[in-house]
Amino acid sequence: MDVVIFLIFAIIAVACAINVVVQTHPISSAISLVGVMGSLAVIYLLLGAEFIAAAQVIVYAGAIMVLFVFVIMLLNAGAEATKGRAPMAHLLGPPLLAAFLGILAFVVRRLFPREYTAHFGGFTHGTAKDVGRALFTTYLLPFEAASVLILIAIIGAVVLARKEMD
Amino acid sequence: MGSVPISWFLTLSAVLFALGVAGFLFRRSIITVFMSIELMLNAVNLSFVTFSYQLKKVDGHLFSFFVMVVAAAEAAVGLAIILTVFRNRKTLNIDDVSSMKD
Amino acid sequence: MQLWLIPALPLVGFLVNGLFGRRFSKSLINAIAIGSVALSFAWALRAVLGLDLTHPYTERYFTWIQSGALTINCDFTVDRLTAVMLMVVTGIGALIHIYSIGYMAHEGGYYRFFAFLNLFMFFMLTLVLAANFLVLFVGWEGVGLCSYLLIGFYFDKKFATNAGNKAFIVNRIGDFGFSLAMFYIFKNFGSLDFGAVFGQAAGKPESMLTVIGLLLMLGACGKSAQLPLYVWLPDAMAGPTPVSALIHAATMVTAGVYMTARSWSIYIHAPAAMDAIAIIGIATAFFAATIGLAQNDIKKVFAYSTVSQLGYMFVGVGCGAFSAGIYHLMTHAFFKALLFLGSGSVIHALSGEQDLRNMGGLRKKIRWTFLTMMCAAIAIAGIPPFAGFFSKDAILLAAHHRAPWLYWVGTITAGMTAFYVFRAIFLAFFGEYRGHEHPHESPRVMLVPLAILAVLSAGGGYLFKVPEYLGAVFPRMEIPEDPALMTISTLAGLAGIFLAWLMYVARPGMADSLAGAVNGLYTLVYNKYFVDEIYGAAVVDPVVNGSRAVLWQRVDAGIIDGAANGVGDRAQEIGGALRLLQSGNIRSYAAWVLFGSVVVIVAMAVAGGVR
Numbered sequence: 001m002d003v004v005i006f007l008i009f010a011i012i013a014v015a016c017a018i019n020v021v022v023q024t025h026p027i028s029s030a031i032s033l034v035g036v037m038g039s040l041a042v043i044y045l046l047l048g049a050e051f052i053a054a055a056q057v058i059v060y061a062g063a064i065m066v067l068f069v070f071v072i073m074l075l076n077a078g079a080e081a082t083k084g085r086a087p088m089a090h091l092l093g094p095p096l097l098a099a100f101l102g103i104l105a106f107v108v109r110r111l112f113p114r115e116y117t118a119h120f121g122g123f124t125h126g127t128a129k130d131v132g133r134a135l136f137t138t139y140l141l142p143f144e145a146a147s148v149l150i151l152i153a154i155i156g157a158v159v160l161a162r163k164e165m166d
Numbered sequence: 167m168g169s170v171p172i173s174w175f176l177t178l179s180a181v182l183f184a185l186g187v188a189g190f191l192f193r194r195s196i197i198t199v200f201m202s203i204e205l206m207l208n209a210v211n212l213s214f215v216t217f218s219y220q221l222k223k224v225d226g227h228l229f230s231f232f233v234m235v236v237a238a239a240e241a242a243v244g245l246a247i248i249l250t251v252f253r254n255r256k257t258l259n260i261d262d263v264s265s266m267k268d
Numbered sequence: 269m270q271l272w273l274i275p276a277l278p279l280v281g282f283l284v285n286g287l288f289g290r291r292f293s294k295s296l297i298n299a300i301a302i303g304s305v306a307l308s309f310a311w312a313l314r315a316v317l318g319l320d321l322t323h324p325y326t327e328r329y330f331t332w333i334q335s336g337a338l339t340i341n342c343d344f345t346v347d348r349l350t351a352v353m354l355m356v357v358t359g360i361g362a363l364i365h366i367y368s369i370g371y372m373a374h375e376g377g378y379y380r381f382f383a384f385l386n387l388f389m390f391f392m393l394t395l396v397l398a399a400n401f402l403v404l405f406v407g408w409e410g411v412g413l414c415s416y417l418l419i420g421f422y423f424d425k426k427f428a429t430n431a432g433n434k435a436f437i438v439n440r441i442g443d444f445g446f447s448l449a450m451f452y453i454f455k456n457f458g459s460l461d462f463g464a465v466f467g468q469a470a471g472k473p474e475s476m477l478t479v480i481g482l483l484l485m486l487g488a489c490g491k492s493a494q495l496p497l498y499v500w501l502p503d504a505m506a507g508p509t510p511v512s513a514l515i516h517a518a519t520m521v522t523a524g525v526y527m528t529a530r531s532w533s534i535y536i537h538a539p540a541a542m543d544a545i546a547i548i549g550i551a552t553a554f555f556a557a558t559i560g561l562a563q564n565d566i567k568k569v570f571a572y573s574t575v576s577q578l579g580y581m582f583v584g585v586g587c588g589a590f591s592a593g594i595y596h597l598m599t600h601a602f603f604k605a606l607l608f609l610g611s612g613s614v615i616h617a618l619s620g621e622q623d624l625r626n627m628g629g630l631r632k633k634i635r636w637t638f639l640t641m642m643c644a645a646i647a648i649a650g651i652p653p654f655a656g657f658f659s660k661d662a663i664l665l666a667a668h669h670r671a672p673w674l675y676w677v678g679t680i681t682a683g684m685t686a687f688y689v690f691r692a693i694f695l696a697f698f699g700e701y702r703g704h705e706h707p708h709e710s711p712r713v714m715l716v717p718l719a720i721l722a723v724l725s726a727g728g729g730y731l732f733k734v735p736e737y738l739g740a741v742f743p744r745m746e747i748p749e750d751p752a753l754m755t756i757s758t759l760a761g762l763a764g765i766f767l768a769w770l771m772y773v774a775r776p777g778m779a780d781s782l783a784g785a786v787n788g789l790y791t792l793v794y795n796k797y798f799v800d801e802i803y804g805a806a807v808v809d810p811v812v813n814g815s816r817a818v819l820w821q822r823v824d825a826g827i828i829d830g831a832a833n834g835v836g837d838r839a840q841e842i843g844g845a846l847r848l849l850q851s852g853n854i855r856s857y858a859a860w861v862l863f864g865s866v867v868v869i870v871a872m873a874v875a876g877g878v879r
Contacts, residue, residue: 003168010178017182017205021189026197033201036182040208047175047219052211052230059234060208064241068201071245075252077197089855093191096862097184103866104180107873108173116220117169123219130224131231139228146235153239160246190858199854260854 002119006046013039024079026072030065037061048123051131175216182209196248196258200241207237269315271327271344271397274354277308278389285386289379301382302365305389309358316351322740323347326399326463333402340460343399349741352594352734353396353526356601360518361389363717367609368510370714371616381421381508388414392519396526401450401460404527408446408491411520412439418515419507431503438500442490449483452476466533477534481541484531485548492524494582495552498575499800505567509612512567517574517608518601525581525597529590532742536588546586546670550677553579555797557684561691562783562794565622566611569692573648574604576685580663583674588745589666591738596659602728603647603656606721607689610641613710613718614696621703624695631697633707636715638697643722645693649686649761655728661754662735669747679760686764694772 016035023029037060044053135143186209189202211230218226252258281304289297319325324347333340346354365385372381388411395407413436420432450460456476457465469477488494493501504516515521528535528545535542553576560572577600584593615622617634631638647656660682668675701707709715724731771779783790792798849860 001168002170006170006174010174013178014181014185017185020198020201020205021185021193026195026201029198029201033204036205037208040212043175043178043212044215046170047215049215049218049227049230052215052227055231055234056211059238060204064204064238067241067245068197068204071248072197075197075249075258077195077258089191089853089859092859092863093188096859096866097188097191100187100862100866100869101180101184103869103873104184105177107869108176108180112171112173112176114171114173116172118172118175118216118219119169123222125222125224126218126227131227134224134228135231138225139232142228142232146232149239150235153242157242157246160243161249187858187862191855191862263854 002046005120006043009039009042013043026077027069030068030072033068034061034065037065046120047118047126048121049126051126051128054128172216172220176213179209179213179216182206182212194259194261196251196260196263199260200244200248204237204241207233269319269325269327269346270311271315271346272329274308274312274315274358274397275390275393277304277311278386278393280304281386282383282390285379286383289383292379294373294378297379297382298369301386302362302369304386305358305362305365308389308393309362312354312358315346316354319346321346321348321351324463337458338454340400340402342403343461344397345399345462346397347741348738349526349529349594350396352598352738353522354393356522356598357389357392357396357519360601360605360721361392361514363720364510364514364518364605364609367513367612367714367717368508370711371510371612372508373711375508377421381418384414384417384421385510385514388418388515388520392523395523399462401453401462401465404530405443405446405450408487408523408527409443411515411523412436412443412491415439415504415515415520418511419504421507421511425506428506431500431506435500435504438497439490442487442497445483445486445490449480449487452480452483462530466531469533469537472537474538474540477538478540481531481535481538482544484527484534485541485545488524488528488545488582489548490524491527492521492578492582493575494524494548494579495555498552498556499803501575502568502571502796505565505571509567509608509615512571513605513608513612516571517604521574521578522581522597522601525578525585525593528582528585529594529742532590535585536743542586542588544586546583546667546674549579549582549584549586550667550674550681551579552576553583553681554677554684557681557688558793559796560688561684562790563688564624566614566624566627566692566696567608567622569624569688570604570607570611573607573685573689574600576681577604577648580660580678580681583667583678584663587663587666587670587674588743589662589747590742591735592659592662592666594738595734596663598732598734599647599655599659599725599728602721603644603654603725606640606644606718606725607648609714609718609721610637610644613637613714616710616714617707618703618705621705624692626703627696627701628699628703629697629701630707633701634709636709637718640715640718640722641693641697643725645689647725648689649765650682650757651761651765652758653729654726655724657758658729659734661757664757665747665750665753666745668750668753675753679757682757683760683764686761687768690765690768691772694768698773699776 013036016032016039019032020029020036023032037056041053041056041061044050044056183206186202186204186206189205190199193199193202211233214226214230214233216226218224218230248258251263255263257263281300284300285292285297289300292300324345326343326345329342329344331339332342365382368381368385372378375381391407391410391414393407395404395411398404398407416432416436419435420429422428453465454460456472457468459465490497501516501521505512507515535545556572556575556579560569560576563569563572577596581593581596581600584590584596613634614627614630614637617630617637618627621627643654647654650657650660652658664675664678664682667678771782795801849856
């Protein structure tokens with residue numbers, strides 16, 4: 001059962017990811033990315049990460065991607081232009097990607113033999129309560145730093161995006 | 167009640183990451199590049215959660231949480247920058263903002 | 269006893285005159301320079317008279333070098349040998365300083381001259397007072413430096429600066445031998461202290477001592493202008509005449525003799541080295557005397573005479589008669605300094621003329637100079653009862669005792685010595701004046717030192733009984749007095765004088781006709797056997813050309829500069845290549861980042877043991 005769920009949503013995630021990369025119009029890419037995030041949220045649930053799954057949907061898919069869509073519409077970004085040269089990227093990219101993927105897959109296979117498995121319910125400490133406790137005890141400093149970071153980001157975004165005073 | 171081998175999760179994470187890199191390398195629109203970056207971050211999140219399951223600790227979730235926070239901040243500021251660049255250069259083509267050449 | 273004052277006083281004179289002399293008046297410079305040397309002489313006299321010198325008296329000042337097994341202290345020591353040298357150096361030094369007031373009165377760089385002269389006194393006194401080889405070497409090198417500075421005193425004249433260079437470079441060759449000797453001594457004796465080294469010398473193998481002796485002799489050949497390193501001394505006449513008198517007659521060139529005498533403990537046990545010294549000494553004496561026969565520059569005649577007389581001193585030392593060698597050092601200082609100062613007086617009288625062929629008949633015009641120079645000439649010819657007779661005879665007797673052929677060559681050389689000195693005297697002072705100047709007598713400040721030296725040349729043999737005085741220092745050497753040998757050498761001297769009189773006073777044309785008769789031989793001798801040319805072709809030119817072609821162009825410009833420039837060029841090339849990475853294209857940057865990350869992942873995987 002878990003295997004089936006995992007496979008379905010893994011395939012959806014990969015397909016949407018490929019779509020993100022392949023589509024010419026940014027808005028199509030954005031919608032596909034939302035799809036990726038949704039599938040990933042389900043997979044998180046499979047791994048017992050309830051809080052993270054909820055955060056994924058609410059924050060990532062709900063806020064960040066909405067922001068992306070806003071900006072795409074604001075800029076009236078159209079289909080991508082076809083010109084532009086990047087010789088290095090075209091030259092090095094494909095073989096490096098293949099190498100990258102291959103090596104990672106190899107390493108993963110080596111380090112995690114078939115015995116290590118995951119099933120739904122195998123990890124029950126991913127609740128909001130557990131995450132909250134860890135957040136406010138062990139990870140208090142990063143928490144506070146993150147709040148400062150968000151503040152900076154807000155101010156930065158406001159300053160950068162406003163129109164010139166004339 | 168089958169169990170999913172952990173290596174599959176990690177392989178999925180690697181594939182998503184590689185797709186994100188591919189998008190970064192081969193797309194010309196700045197916004198699409200940005201979205202590829204978000205894709206990469208998601209892949210990493212999956213990795214963290216997987217390891218958290220494997221080690222039976224909640225710390226991976228915390229990492230993932232902070233990644234999301236940072237991604238949000240980064241998205242906000244990054245999109246603001248893109249707005250400014252578009253206003254000044256009137257283009258969203260990444261190859262045209264290359265004035266940092268020697 | 270504060271021995272350090274003896275060299276320190278001239279050093280103070282050098283510093284004051286050197287640093288501030290430019291603004292001083294002449295009388296202030298004189299007062300400082302001569303005052304310091306005179307005080308040094310007085311203090312040395314006090315030390316010599318006040319100490320009981322039957323045993324050496326040492327004063328230790330500070331530890332100079334302390335490095336592993338090597339400990340060198342700055343010590344001064346006085347024994348009877350030092351006493352003789354101190355008196356000669358400070359006494360004659362003071363006289364020459366006084367003479368220089370008159371001689372250098374119209375020259376530029378007055379303060380510089382006296383500063384250098386004082387510096388020379390400091391180094392020479394350090395050399396004489398030293399209690400170990402290294403401090404002696406400091407003085408040795410220092411006098412070489414001062415010699416260079418003073419020979420090249422007229423630095424705007426190329427031949428003077430060349431002569432200074434030549435002196436210094438040839439000396440360095442000798443110093444190389446000295447340095448090797450010091451290294452070898454330290455390796456085998458463990459110390460450079462005179463007391464330690466000479467005390468242990470008796471127990472060391474003869475081969476080692478011979479090597480040390482020969483290396484020290486090389487150093488002495490350089491400093492004391494013996495074969496084959498004598499070539500700098502005649503050229504050194506380019507310096508002012510007081511310099512020639514002090515440095516190249518009385519004091520610096522005798523440093524080699526002093527050092528050899530001081531090391532008698534080593535030489536006594538290395539007869540081969542002593543024989544080498546004697547042979548080189550007699551060869552130099554004979555060789556230089558032959559060159560002196562034909563020279564026309566009055567100072568060159570006396571320069572070759574100095575080389576020849578130094579050869580005599582080495583013969584004395586090499587035959588074991590150390591005190592005879594030192595005795596001759598002292599008397600030679602008297603009459604050779606007088607000869608040089610006298611010729612300086614002649615040159616001064618003739619406003620710079622040095623060629624004997626343009627002199628003549630000066631005995632009526634500059635009487636005092638003439639009379640004093642006659643005293644010196646008689647002394648150097650070895651005519652009793654003047655000082656030179658006693659010392660030269662002591663050496664010749666010792667030479668005969670060692671090997672009779674040494675005596676006969678020495679006697680012939682004595683004859684030649686008398687001949688060329690009196691040739692100079694007769695050409696300069698007798699006959700008709702052949703020049704165009706107006707000769708005038710020198711001022712009194714120049715004449716008084718001449719007079720004092722004349723008295724010393726005449727009576728020095730009686731006044732200072734050096735061999736008895738030094739009997740406590742050197743080993744006993746029993747040489748029977750042989751009246752026959754003494755008479756023969758005196759006759760040789762008289763014969764030389766008579767021949768000179770014959771050729772230059774009685775029959776003036778005879779010299780030229782003789783020279784014409786043996787034209788080839790005369791040319792050879794007149795051109796100093798072309799030794800300088802031979803050295804130039806055999807040694808100097810190959811070194812210079814080799815340096816230019818190989819070391820300069822290939823090594824320095826090619827390899828070293830090439831390497832330095834090459835580094836810069838390679839860096840530039842690499843930079844030029846790396847520059848292309850900065851394309852401003854973000855996607856290219858991303859590709860490179862990916863490349864780097866793949867490398868890092870592989871590295872981490874391998875390091876983590878995944879195989």
